Amino acid sequence: MTFDKIVFGIALVALLAAGAANAAEYEVVQKNKAFSPKELNIKVGDTVKFTNEDNFFHNVFSLSDLKTFDLGSYPKGEFKSVTFDKAGKVEVECAIHPSMLMIINVQ
Ligand SMILES: [Cu+2]
Incomplete structure (x- = not known):
């Protein structure tokens, strides 16, 4: 391996590490039959963790063009995460509770 290749390799690893370090994790809770917060601004690559804090099951899903997912239904204390890889708006x-709605703005 030449010196140039080694330097390139190190630079690439540093760049990947920096990218991973910049990705943030946010938490949205489901409490009193509502999402909290109701609106969240994040960046591309960030992860949102949805935690159920009610004494009954909640589901988490999105039919948005940007990111379609269904995390299923789960009880109090459990959470599931989604990573958002494109910019735009996700509902x-x-x-289980049709009145529950929140918006995630991915920038
Ligand atoms: Cu619910």
């Missing part, structure tokens, strides 16, 4: 809902 998040609960299939």
Whole structure:
């Protein structure tokens, strides 16, 4: 391996590490049959963790063009995460409680 290749390799690893370090994790809770916060601004690559804090099951899903997912239904204390890899607006809902809605703005 030449010196140039080694330097390139180190630079690439540093760049990847920096990218991973910049990705943030946010938490959205489901409490009193509502998402909190109701609106969240994040960056591309960030992860959102959805935690159920109610004494009954909640579901988490989105039919948004940007990111379609269904995390299923789960009880109090459990959470599931989604990583958002494209910029845009995502509406998040609960299939059990139709009044529950929140917006995630991915920038
Ligand atoms: Cu619910």
